[in-house]
Structures are given as structure tokens and as C-alpha cells.
Amino acid sequence: MLIHTDKKAYVVFSLWLRIFHWTMVLSVTALFWTGLYIGDPGFAAITGNPEPTFAIDGWFSMETMRRIHFIAGVILTCSFIFRFAGALWNRGDRLLPKFRQKRYWYGLKETTLHYLMIPQKHEHHWLRNSLARTAYMMVYVMFFFEILTGFTMYSMVDPNGILGTLFAPVVTLFGGEYKVHIIHHYIAWGFLFFTIVHVYMAFREDVMEESGEVSAMVSGMKYYAHDPIDIEDLNGKRRRGERIDKPSGTTYRPSDPNDPRERELQDND
Template identity: 55%
Template sequence: MRQGAMKPYYVFSPWTRIFHWVMVLCTFILFLTGLYIGNPFFLGTQGLEPTFAVNSVLSMEMVRYIHFIAGYILVISFIPRIYGFIINPGDRLLPKPWTRLYWTGIMDTQLHYMFLRDKHRPYLRNSLARSGYLAVYFMFLIEAITGFAMYYMVEPNRFLAKTFGPFNNWFVNEYTVHLIHHFVAWFIILFVIVHVYMAVRADFTEKGGEISAMFSGIKYMEEEPDDVGELQVSKSKAK
């Protein structure tokens, strides 16, 4: 990074950084185990009978157990994310479509990503990224609801029955819930691919520590970001 010309901005709290990496790990586990649950032979294990091979490492029982545990951990991990949202202004960088800055930022970053503009205005979190993160949170909510709705059919209990059971009827039937769960999972993976590409691209082109910020909490910029006021802190307080 071009130290000297770059100014530090403390953006992400430890709570949000912990949530981010737990989410990465859980998403990876959930997707792979979900593929196996949907099609036990996608790994080329045609010689096995995963549903009945209880003692096998790839048994359906074991894979489903791992899937459920990862799902519970992901849901619980939102607790530190919410706590970070409460205590740290930098964790609240969600889209604000009622502001002019949001829409000018959308156009500005779109032109840059389409290679029609050399660079975009400096933002702690640009409007497209803010919208994308809110969308992926919404997709995780759908996955949690549909996942627990299907889980209720396997492990019925009073809480799941009252909270998630009705969704199997509201979304037509359990099979429709399964399809929603399946396709939203692929949309999340598509987001992950785009997110990784954009984060790496930003680090190479803008040199702002887009990736390292999820370890240190700090981003570096040459110019004062247009949305710096949302931090409600001075640059001198960067840690």
C-alpha cells in the first residue's frame, strides 16, 4: 500500500470481523453438505449407499448432522454482528436509498465497474456493495426460514412447529420450500464469487486494504470518503 499518502479509517469492529469469517466457514460447509444431501453421488461415490452407510464418513446421517450444526452456528453468529451494529458506526454501512449520495454512488460505481470511468469516488462502502450485503443478509434469512421449516419435518418439536412449520403451507408445500432453499443457496454462492472478485480487484486497483480490513478493521484512502460522516469519528481515532 502507498503508506504516507494513505489515511487510515477504522471501520469494522472485531464483532463484525468475527461474524464475517464464521459466516465464510459456515457458508462453505453448508453449501458442500447441502449439495451432498440433495445428491449424495455428486462426489462420484456411486459405489456407496450413503443413506444406509451409518458408519461411513460420508453417511447421510453424518452429513446432515454437520449441515444442521453449521446452520445453527451461522444463525448464532448474527448475535456478534448485531452487537457490532449497535456499538460501532462503521458496522452500520447499510444502503440509504432515500439519500442522494446513494443514487449518485450507484451510478458512479456502475460506470467504474463497466470500465467507462477510470475510478469512482472514495467511499468507505459504496452503494452497490451496501445493497449487495443487504441482499445477501436477506438471502440468509430465507435460507434460515426454509432450512428450519424442512428440519421441522425431520425433527419435530413444539418450537419449530409453531415458528417454522407454517412456512411449509405458506410456500405451497415442503417440496417448494426445498426448491427455494436450493436456488437461494446458489444465488449466495454467486454473490460470494462476485464478492471475492471485487474485493481482490479493489485491493489491486485502489490499494485501500479491502481484504485486510476484515482482519484489522482498517481501510486506507488517499481522499476523504464521501460517506465518512457515517463513522461519526475523526480519522485521528483510527486504531
């Protein structure tokens, strides 16, 4: 465990956001593995039963896997809705990319060069850099379509039922039930790819920058030697984003405007 004796602590992730994160991790894991099983049970040829739903009884029956998949999907959907509800009153939970600001594009370039190990004139500290904000926004879009296509497929069990009628326009929009399945399938693999990159980046940042990136999703705190340049994005309600100067406990103070790093960023705003 890293000891951040020479750095300042910032409350970055709210309890609400951390609960969403780990609920999402568990539900997506359950969804991915049960989804693989549903897509290719792999036991029909062994049992000789052409109907995979009843080929194996117990936990590994198709019926049980579909039930687990559906329950995990409902949990993910609820956490997804509550995630956006929490962002309504937690300003720090709304770290979205600001495409209209030059700082965003400057940060995107700087972060890309940083991950490519290319030295730069000034290294800036971000609570959430432009690349991460863009990636998370794309993930939320993926969540929306994965949930939409998932419930659409579930509704097709009874096309004439309430859900079948409700989601019928989605089938029409995507050009048929088969294409809905394909979209759902590819987005699921997209989540796997994102997870691999996300875990690698988190551990890389934690080891190289010693910012507490990995433990932050448990404690909510990250550590920096300098004030992050996007700290104003957290200075909302619930005293979020305050700097904790140990042991004095004083809170965040604006960065020095004469700092060359600040002047460089102001030129890019």
C-alpha cells in the same frame, strides 16, 4: 503486501464485524458442501443400498453430513443474530443503503460506471459505496430466508413435534415442503454466485485502488488518499472511522467544503 505510505488509515471494520465475517465464511462453506452431499449423495447406486442414510459409515454417512450441516446452520444463525446485535452500538456496522438520499443514487451510478471502467469527471472515495451497501442488504435478506427454510426442513423430520408445529406455517406460506426445498436450494446457489463476485471485487479494488480492501477484514483498516465522503457514517461510538495521520496520530477532520468533489456531492444530497 502494499505499503500505503502516502495514504491515511481508517478503522472501518470493528472486531465484532470481522469475527462475524469469518464465522460466516466458515459456516457457509460447511453448509454449502454438506448441502450438496445431502441433496445428491451419489453413492447409493454404487453401494446398492437404497437407503443413503446408512449406505456408508463414518464421516461420509448421510447421518454425519446432516449433523454437520445442522451444527453449521446453528452457528450461522447465532452469528447472524449477533451481527445485528453488534450494529445496535457500532454505528459503523450499520452501513445500509440510504434510498431517500440523492447521494445514494448518485453513488450507485458513479460506482457502476467505475466498475465498467468508464472515466468520470470526479472519482469519489467511499468507505462503502451504494452498490456494495445494496448488495449486502440483499445478502442479509437471503440469509434470513435460507435460515428460515433450513430450520423448516429440519423440523419436518418430526412434523408433530415442537419445531414441526412452530414451522408448519412456513410450509403453508411457501406452498408446500417441496417448494421450501427449492427455495433453500436456489438461495444456496445465489450465495455461491455472490461469493465469486465478492472475492473478485475485493481483489480488484485492492489491486487497482491499493486501499487494503482484502487485508481490511483482518486488520479492520482501509487506506485512502482523500477523506471518504461517507465518513460521517462511521463517526459514532468507540472512536470508529477516525483517520490516523501517521506518524502524528491525529484523528479525522471534516473535509474542505470548497473541495469541488464535496460541492458536487452536496448538490446531490
